[in-house]
Amino acid sequence: MKLLQPNKYFWQGNEACVEGAITAGCRFFAGYPITPASEISEHMAKQLPRISGIAIQMEDEMASVGAIIGASWAGAKAMTATSGPGFSLMQEFIGYAFMTETPCVIVDVQRTGPSTGQATKCGQGDVMQSRWGTHGDYSAIVLSPNSVQEMFTLTVRAFNLAEKYRTPVILLSDETITHMREQITVPPLDSVKIINRKKPRAGETAFFGSEETAPMPAVDEGFNVAVTGSTHDEYGTRFTADPVVHRKLVESLNNKIRNHTEEISDFEDCNIEDCQISIISYGCTSRAVYEAVEKAEAKGVKTGYVRLKTIWPFPEKIIRKLAEKADKIIVPELNLGQIYYEVERASKGLAKVIPLNKIGGGELITPEELLAKILKEAEKND
Amino acid sequence: MADKIEIRISGLGGQGVVLAGQVLGKAAVYSGKNAVQTQSYGAEARGSAAKSEVIISDGKIGFPMVRKCDILIAMSPEAVEKNVKALKEGGLLLIDSTTVKSVPKIKARIFKLPATGISEKVFGERLYANIIMLGALIRMTDMINEKALEKAIRDTVPEKAVAINIQAYKKGEDIVGQILS
Numbered sequence: 154m155k156l157l158q159p160n161k162y163f164w165q166g167n168e169a170c171v172e173g174a175i176t177a178g179c180r181f182f183a184g185y186p187i188t189p190a191s192e193i194s195e196h197m198a199k200q201l202p203r204i205s206g207i208a209i210q211m212e213d214e215m216a217s218v219g220a221i222i223g224a225s226w227a228g229a230k231a232m233t234a235t236s237g238p239g240f241s242l243m244q245e246f247i248g249y250a251f252m253t254e255t256p257c258v259i260v261d262v263q264r265t266g267p268s269t270g271q272a273t274k275c276g277q278g279d280v281m282q283s284r285w286g287t288h289g290d291y292s293a294i295v296l297s298p299n300s301v302q303e304m305f306t307l308t309v310r311a312f313n314l315a316e317k318y319r320t321p322v323i324l325l326s327d328e329t330i331t332h333m334r335e336q337i338t339v340p341p342l343d344s345v346k347i348i349n350r351k352k353p354r355a356g357e358t359a360f361f362g363s364e365e366t367a368p369m370p371a372v373d374e375g376f377n378v379a380v381t382g383s384t385h386d387e388y389g390t391r392f393t394a395d396p397v398v399h400r401k402l403v404e405s406l407n408n409k410i411r412n413h414t415e416e417i418s419d420f421e422d423c424n425i426e427d428c429q430i431s432i433i434s435y436g437c438t439s440r441a442v443y444e445a446v447e448k449a450e451a452k453g454v455k456t457g458y459v460r461l462k463t464i465w466p467f468p469e470k471i472i473r474k475l476a477e478k479a480d481k482i483i484v485p486e487l488n489l490g491q492i493y494y495e496v497e498r499a500s501k502g503l504a505k506v507i508p509l510n511k512i513g514g515g516e517l518i519t520p521e522e523l524l525a526k527i528l529k530e531a532e533k534n535d
Numbered sequence: 536m537a538d539k540i541e542i543r544i545s546g547l548g549g550q551g552v553v554l555a556g557q558v559l560g561k562a563a564v565y566s567g568k569n570a571v572q573t574q575s576y577g578a579e580a581r582g583s584a585a586k587s588e589v590i591i592s593d594g595k596i597g598f599p600m601v602r603k604c605d606i607l608i609a610m611s612p613e614a615v616e617k618n619v620k621a622l623k624e625g626g627l628l629l630i631d632s633t634t635v636k637s638v639p640k641i642k643a644r645i646f647k648l649p650a651t652g653i654s655e656k657v658f659g660e661r662l663y664a665n666i667i668m669l670g671a672l673i674r675m676t677d678m679i680n681e682k683a684l685e686k687a688i689r690d691t692v693p694e695k696a697v698a699i700n701i702q703a704y705k706k707g708e709d710i711v712g713q714i715l716s
Contacts, residue, residue, distance in 0.1 A: 163560055163561040163565075273575075329599065332574060334573075335570070335572075440597055444598055519598065519600070
């Protein structure tokens with residue numbers, strides 16, 4: 154087995170995602186190719202067999218999630234990758250993964266939607282779907298990389314969070330970031346922090362519904378465990394009408410994530426203590442922010458930014474703190490307004506929240522467009 | 536070299552503009568620079584407009600897309616028409632004169648090279664035109680060194696195609712060398 158050597162590489166985002174997954178311990182991939190995520194399938198098919206892993210092309214996206222759930226219960230770290238249309242199909246089984254507390258990673262490389270939309274063009278329209286895509290009450294962990302480097306590091310983190318909290322984790326990327334090629338530094342592999350799921354001790358019987366995240370046995374380890382999407386108690390026994398068992402289970406599924414929001418939250422910020430205008434961005438859109446903020450500052454407008462690396466759970470406290478400092482918050486997105494509403498909700502009226510939206514053709518919001526918006530808002534007295 | 540140089544390679548799907556960008560970006564990184572390469576193509580595998588962009592810089596690269604380019608490589612008439620307005624005044628326009636017959640009247644250095652014709656004549660196939668153009672570009676600028684380009688080709692194209700692609704970039708270099716001298 155040839156291990157990945159620590160070095161500088163010039164990789165595509167999709168490739169970095171695969172190498173990150175393998176570094177995190179992923180040994181099973183099941184997927185159905187779709188632009189702009191196909192290179193993940195291709196690269197997995199090339200790399201995994203070399204290290205005794207398995208990559209399968211499934212008949213569709215539903216089966217892909219079914220396969221990674223099965224692999225996870227067989228003890229493997231498992232992943233699938235898709236884009237919007239496939240992500241829609243996956244929602245049913247993603248719900249099953251939440252309910253059965255199955256660690257796995259689902260990569261959604263966003264393109265423009267709805268439906269087939271523009272297959273090769275970048276968008277950020279799946280943000281709410283990544284949080285609320287399947288039915289019922291649940292809390293999702295969703296990460297948002299903005300570079301090829303983060304396609305590596307956040308994929309590792311996605312696996313770590315999935316293992317730690319026994320939950321599906323969504324890596325929400327976009328066409329720009331995954332098709333882009335950039336320099337990436339791969340650190341020595343033994344310096345990368347890897348988290349593995351908690352395993353039960355012999356004789357343990359409670360494997361579900363704990364806010365502290367229950368241990369997870371694998372098939373063939375001698376534990377007697379029923380895995381079901383129906384409401385169940387901590388032993389996996391079905392209770393399809395009992396209100397107390399349902400409340401306890403579903404509340405624990407939510408609380409095991411929500412109680413750790415601050416630990417899960419990750420962001421990059423600049424000038425937030427002293428700014429008139431602040432920008433909140435994520436993914437490809439954030440790549441315009443650095444230049445726009447620098448130029449706004451040069452023109453005398455105090456400007457700062459927060460760039461979200463985790464979108465869900467939503468970092469309400471950070472946004473609230475920011476709203477206390479800044480007069481206005483601009484939220485650029487390649488959709489018609491999604492995180493904008495969350496920012497407005499979390500700001501509690503303390504700052505004016507202004508959307509900056511663009512869709513179609515894969516055109517990004519440029520630094521010039523963002524700068525123009527900053528300058529316009531800085532001049533207006535409202 | 537300026538501290539940041541932006542290149543757009545444009546043509547049709549199937550002409551290898553994305554591969555050319557990939558090789559160029561990789562070669563820049565192997566030369567110790569920062570580089571970002573992006574691409575844009577249609578849903579069809581071949582025949583629709585395609586472009587690949589490379590930003591090479593000594594510093595950090597934020598916005599990854601090219602808005603105004605220093606260098607434009609155009610490999611189809613449509614590519615010239617669509618992209619020429621993105622070329623900076625005084626920039627460099629490199630045209631494949633086998634496929635592009637009409638040259639725009641603009642304030643730029645214009646260089647014509649029948650890359651597709653050369654590829655057909657020397658290698659019996661049209662598909663090395665992209666790397667011939669890269670060879671020409673390398674000869675005309677001091678962005679990256681030859682060794683880095685050669686290593687980038689080795690690391691990017693399938694093993695059986697390495698030798699012929701190296702010949703192709705050398706061909707591009709030679710022709711430019713002859714013209715310049």
